[in-house]
Amino acid sequence: MARPTWDSDMRSAALATLDSKQWVKGAQGSAFGTEFAEHCGALTAMPCQNGSSALWAALRIAEIGPGDEVIVPSFTFISSTTCVLLVGATPVFVDIEPDYYCLDVEQVRQAITPKTKAVIGVHLFGQVYGSELVELCRKENLILIEDAAQAHGAAQTYADGSTHTAGAMGDIGCFSFFPSKNMAVGGEGGMLTTTQTQFQDRIIGITNHGRSPDLEAIQLGSNLRMSEVSAAIGRAQLRHLDRWVARRRQHAERYSEALVNQPLINAPRVRPGSQHAWHQYCVQTENPTQLIAHLDERGIDARRYYTVPCHRQQVYNTHHQFNTELHITERAAASLVAIPVMHELTADEQQQIIEALLDYR
Ligand SMILES: Cc1ncc(COP(=O)(O)O)c(C=O)c1O
Numbered sequence: 001m002a003r004p005t006w007d008s009d010m011r012s013a014a015l016a017t018l019d020s021k022q023w024v025k026g027a028q029g030s031a032f033g034t035e036f037a038e039h040c041g042a043l044t045a046m047p048c049q050n051g052s053s054a055l056w057a058a059l060r061i062a063e064i065g066p067g068d069e070v071i072v073p074s075f076t077f078i079s080s081t082t083c084v085l086l087v088g089a090t091p092v093f094v095d096i097e098p099d100y101y102c103l104d105v106e107q108v109r110q111a112i113t114p115k116t117k118a119v120i121g122v123h124l125f126g127q128v129y130g131s132e133l134v135e136l137c138r139k140e141n142l143i144l145i146e147d148a149a150q151a152h153g154a155a156q157t158y159a160d161g162s163t164h165t166a167g168a169m170g171d172i173g174c175f176s177f178f179p180s181k182n183m184a185v186g187g188e189g190g191m192l193t194t195t196q197t198q199f200q201d202r203i204i205g206i207t208n209h210g211r212s213p214d215l216e217a218i219q220l221g222s223n224l225r226m227s228e229v230s231a232a233i234g235r236a237q238l239r240h241l242d243r244w245v246a247r248r249r250q251h252a253e254r255y256s257e258a259l260v261n262q263p264l265i266n267a268p269r270v271r272p273g274s275q276h277a278w279h280q281y282c283v284q285t286e287n288p289t290q291l292i293a294h295l296d297e298r299g300i301d302a303r304r305y306y307t308v309p310c311h312r313q314q315v316y317n318t319h320h321q322f323n324t325e326l327h328i329t330e331r332a333a334a335s336l337v338a339i340p341v342m343h344e345l346t347a348d349e350q351q352q353i354i355e356a357l358l359d360y361r
Contacts, residue, residue, distance in 0.1 A: 001301050002180035003344040005240065013232040014186060020228075025208075028231035033191070035238055036175075040167030042193035044200045047226035047234065048207045051149040051176025054190040055083035057224060058172040059118070061202045062143045064089050068117040071142075073103050074309040075329040076122045080147045081310045084120070091319075092116070093311040095326040099269040101282075102129040104328070105136055118143040123151035123166050125338075126182070126248075126277030127270065131158040134169060146170035148193075152182040153245035154277035166277065167193040172203065177230075182245060182279055182343075183237040185230040244343035248278035251341045251350055255281055258354045265291065265357055280305065281341035283357075288337045291360060295339070298356045303338045 017028055029047050037045035048054050064070060066088040072081045074093040084091040094107040101124045108119060119142050121129045128151055137144040148154075151166035152175060158164065167173040175181075177189030192203045202219060205211055210221025226234075256267040266284040270276050285291050288304055295302045309329045311321045339353060 001303055001338065001340055003342050004179045004184045005237070005344060010233050010236040013236045014229050017229045017232040023228050024225060026228045028228040028235065029226055032231040032235050035235060036191055037193060039238060039241065040165040040193060042168045042173060043195055043197065044203060045191055045193040046203045046207055047231050048190045048192055048224040049226060050188045050190040051174055051178065052079040052083065053224045054174035054192045055079060055147065056086050057192055057206045058145045058174050059083055059087045059089070060220060061172060061199050061206055062118055062145065064117050067115065069113060069115040071108050071111050071116060071119045073122055074311040074326055075101060075306050075332050076124060076310060077149065078310055078313065080120055080122050082315060093321050093324070093326065095328045096332065098328050100127050100271050101125065101332055102127060103133060105132045108133065109136060112140055116142060118145055120145045120147055121170060122147040123154055125282055126151050126154050126279035128154045128156045128166055128169060128274060130156065130271055144170035146173040148173050149176035150181065150279035151277045153241050155275040157273040168195050171196050172199055177234060182277055183241050185234040185237065187230050189226055189230050189234060245277050247343040248341055249276065251345055252276065252278045252281050254350060255354065258358060259283065262358055262360065264360055278341050280338040282336040282338045284335050285337060286335065288335060291337050294360050295356055298352070300353055300356055301340060304336065305338055307333050309333055
């Protein structure tokens with residue numbers, strides 16, 4: 001399901017950084033932040049430890065805490081929602097769109113209360129949310145935190161013709177560089193981005209104990225810094241990101257063309273105007289267990305994701321929505337299967353997967 005790239009440039013970048021003995025707080029981290037911000041069109045970006053600490057930091061920067069509500073999806077990786085608990089606020093779970101698996105904007109609208117401070121929009125599987133969510137948050141004066149952990153290189157063209165890249169589609173963006181992601185850093189890693197001048201200094205400071213440039217702690221932060229070696233590897237990987245995402249798009253197109261001839265497996269849909277980053281290519285089928293067993297017999301790896309929606313997991317057993325049914329979420333949890341779409345997938349491997357999919361009865 002994942003095959004991270006490790007080439008001689010990345011190896012040289014890592015070794016040169018080790019040789020320099022500047023292992024923390026150096027030029028690699030700051031260059032990685034600058035280059036990442038340029039790539040996604042954000043005002044500023046700051047490398048950090050991982051996607052989960054980026055989410056925690058985003059909520060802290062937005063000054064969200066006890067008494068506040070944050071609207072989140074339930075069909076996502078657990079840390080998109082537990083970050084809200086970690087700052088003492090309350091996640092409010094809403095359902096997702098049936099076709100794209102991002103937050104259902106109408107349900108977000110209905111979930112807003114005087115306590116709502118922010119929305120965490122997840123670009124699930126590499127499909128970004130639409131401009132309607134951005135407009136709603138702006139109109140309601142809510143902070144939009146982008147969980148872009150799965151969406152490096154994704155973009156959306158809005159109705160006015162402007163195109164926005166993941167990381168610059170909200171107020172604060174959070175990325176993960178976990179090895180299976182569209183790009184990685186040779187270990188754990190994350191990135192914070194912002195489009196807002198008011199958060200610019202804070203996303204830099206929060207990763208370094210909340211200190212200002214003259215080393216006074218002016219906000220609550222921690223040591224969330226990325227190591228210099230990881231940043232150097234990340235810079236080398238970033239140079240390939242567009243090409244890798246283009247490969248994922250080619251794979252996705254090929255799968256979707258083939259699946260037209262398979263009535264038991266539905267190809268994923270793409271939001272109009274969207275440039276999907278295809279972190280995962282998830283097909284929809286009546287019997288996911290049977291499809292996975294069929295692929296497994298042919299030596300093909302396939303996975304189900306988020307089969308227990310977040311709000312139904314034990315960590316939420318005292319949450320008022322623990323027993324709430326979110327219909328589209330439940331349906332997605334029961335019917336999706338991810339098949340390999342990584343950029344390193346070869347044409348032969350993909351052909352075998354397509355043949356296996358078409359053989360499924
Ligand atoms: C949607 C989403 N959010 C957040 C995270 C957390 O990222 P990390 O594993 O780097 O902490 C992930 C990682 O899998 C993710 O997929």
